Amino acid sequence: MRVSVIGCGHLGAPHAVAMAEIGHEVIGVESDPGRCEALGNGIAPFFEEGFEDLLVRHTASGRLRFTTDLREAADFADLHFIAVGTPLRADGHGYDMTQVIEAVRSLVPLLNRPATIVGRSTVMVGTVERLQKIIDADARVANVELVWNPEFLREGHAVRDSLLPDRIVAGLTSRQAREAVEEVYAPILDHGVGLILTDPPTAEVIKSAANAFLTTKISFINAIAEVCEYVGADVNMVAHAIGVDRRIGDGGMRPGIGAGPKDVTDFTHRVGELGARNAHGFLTAVDSINADRIPAAIRLIERAHGGPIDGRTIAFLGTAFKAGTSDVRDSPALRLAERLAERGATPVIYDPEAIAATRELHPEFGYADTAEQAITDADLVVLATEWPEFTADPELPATTADLVRHRVLVDVRNTVEPGPWLAAGWEVWQLGRRPQRP
Numbered sequence: 001m002r003v004s005v006i007g008c009g010h011l012g013a014p015h016a017v018a019m020a021e022i023g024h025e026v027i028g029v030e031s032d033p034g035r036c037e038a039l040g041n042g043i044a045p046f047f048e049e050g051f052e053d054l055l056v057r058h059t060a061s062g063r064l065r066f067t068t069d070l071r072e073a074a075d076f077a078d079l080h081f082i083a084v085g086t087p088l089r090a091d092g093h094g095y096d097m098t099q100v101i102e103a104v105r106s107l108v109p110l111l112n113r114p115a116t117i118v119g120r121s122t123v124m125v126g127t128v129e130r131l132q133k134i135i136d137a138d139a140r141v142a143n144v145e146l147v148w149n150p151e152f153l154r155e156g157h158a159v160r161d162s163l164l165p166d167r168i169v170a171g172l173t174s175r176q177a178r179e180a181v182e183e184v185y186a187p188i189l190d191h192g193v194g195l196i197l198t199d200p201p202t203a204e205v206i207k208s209a210a211n212a213f214l215t216t217k218i219s220f221i222n223a224i225a226e227v228c229e230y231v232g233a234d235v236n237m238v239a240h241a242i243g244v245d246r247r248i249g250d251g252g253m254r255p256g257i258g259a260g261p262k263d264v265t266d267f268t269h270r271v272g273e274l275g276a277r278n279a280h281g282f283l284t285a286v287d288s289i290n291a292d293r294i295p296a297a298i299r300l301i302e303r304a305h306g307g308p309i310d311g312r313t314i315a316f317l318g319t320a321f322k323a324g325t326s327d328v329r330d331s332p333a334l335r336l337a338e339r340l341a342e343r344g345a346t347p348v349i350y351d352p353e354a355i356a357a358t359r360e361l362h363p364e365f366g367y368a369d370t371a372e373q374a375i376t377d378a379d380l381v382v383l384a385t386e387w388p389e390f391t392a393d394p395e396l397p398a399t400t401a402d403l404v405r406h407r408v409l410v411d412v413r414n415t416v417e418p419g420p421w422l423a424a425g426w427e428v429w430q431l432g433r434r435p436q437r438p
């Protein structure tokens, strides 16, 4: 099939290579000329495991190319994926839908034969209805169909999640749309992946509800971490022990500094607008627990340090919003570094993949080329992104023990196994756990 992917960022670019990998002819449309050129030359503009290999393979095979020209895509493809961004609005009142509206508004008048538009961006509930009105008003040909097909991929696993998702959800209203979805995903469905067909509003709610549930699980265990602090209990053990119950499950229930606020904040705002009172109250609590994790981490850091941190140098390990990505958008780790700097500390940052993106936003921070260099002469160490090279390197505690001023590790992701750190003379502080001293 000939398909286009409009918007080639963290979602769109892996989706484009996945579509080429399963045999389609793909044109990626990317309005940022630098990003478009890099992709066309087989260079990944961000770190994502396995992505660049497939990009190189399929740009070389000719099955995948990139353009900034939407008209080229309209002429070439029969199915158009919309994967442009929906950042949170600056006032926090839901997503900024401009990119999605503009992409559809620009594409529709260019279509000169029947086509299916398949939305993949995460949108505010109610958006599909707005887009359908644009199609009804602006399409020059009959049979321009709209499908809402939310994406559930996780950054760091984008290629795998694109090729072998847990499920495919498609909200649609016509036979043409259903046949297009079944054809484009046929090789994935052949691997036993389930296709859930529904109407567009249900597809929109499925996506928002899935993200809200994932954040709820994280906020739940973080609220329990707070309880553990009051009674001297151990939240990691609580998460493990309740997660053994299969109705609960321990996936996605690691305590720490919370999830990025984007999706739950949008959905909370939207259900408030709709007047869904109970949903609004519930999600507001989830959102506010999430937001309170940064102050909780700062309190822990100050307790571990034994007082205020102004004037202190903090080795800050990790600014990516999670391990496995170079993405710092909505990163709770970066937010923590910012709050520490506001309090007069100097964070010296090391991250295996996210230094360039962090430096662009904060040239004033200190930077290091290795964890060891960041730790040298620091007053304490904060581990803010759970990269295995921080959490699973058995040598790091011993090799850095004599470099740091005070052997104090504050692990705000609760992923470090304290044993090797304690053995090397470090104190280990984690959220919702008793501090451990050598």
Ligand SMILES: NC(=O)C1=CN([C@@H]2O[C@H](COP(=O)(O)OP(=O)(O)OC[C@H]3O[C@@H](n4cnc5c(N)ncnc54)[C@H](O)[C@@H]3O)[C@@H](O)[C@H]2O)C=CC1
Residues within 6 Å of the ligand: 006, 007, 008, 009, 010, 011, 012, 029, 030, 031, 032, 035, 083, 084, 085, 086, 099, 102, 103, 120, 121, 122, 123, 151, 152, 153, 154, 155
């Ligand atoms: N990043 C992720 O893991 C996931 C993202 N999503 C959703 O997917 C959407 C995209 O997210 P990301 O890829 O992370 O955003 P992104 O900001 O990395 O990528 C969006 C891309 O679209 C391009 N663009 C904007 N308007 C365009 C236009 N009219 N024509 C061509 N290109 C255009 C931008 O230049 C940018 O490169 C968002 O709605 C997000 O919520 C959903 C699931 C997972």
Ligand SMILES: O=C(O)[C@H]1O[C@H](OP(=O)(O)OP(=O)(O)OC[C@H]2O[C@@H](n3ccc(=O)[nH]c3=O)[C@H](O)[C@@H]2O)[C@H](O)[C@@H](O)[C@@H]1O
Residues within 6 Å of the ligand: 122, 151, 152, 153, 154, 155, 156, 211, 214, 218, 251, 252, 253, 254, 255, 256, 257, 258, 259, 260, 263, 321, 322, 323, 332
């Ligand atoms: O719609 C989206 O954008 C995507 O959002 C999340 O994926 P992602 O943002 O890549 O990351 P997660 O792995 O869910 O982590 C989100 C944040 O929560 C944190 N987290 C995650 C899991 C956990 O147990 N505890 C925890 O604090 C992570 O460190 C990270 O900061 C969802 O997992 C995807 O299904 C969804 O497609």
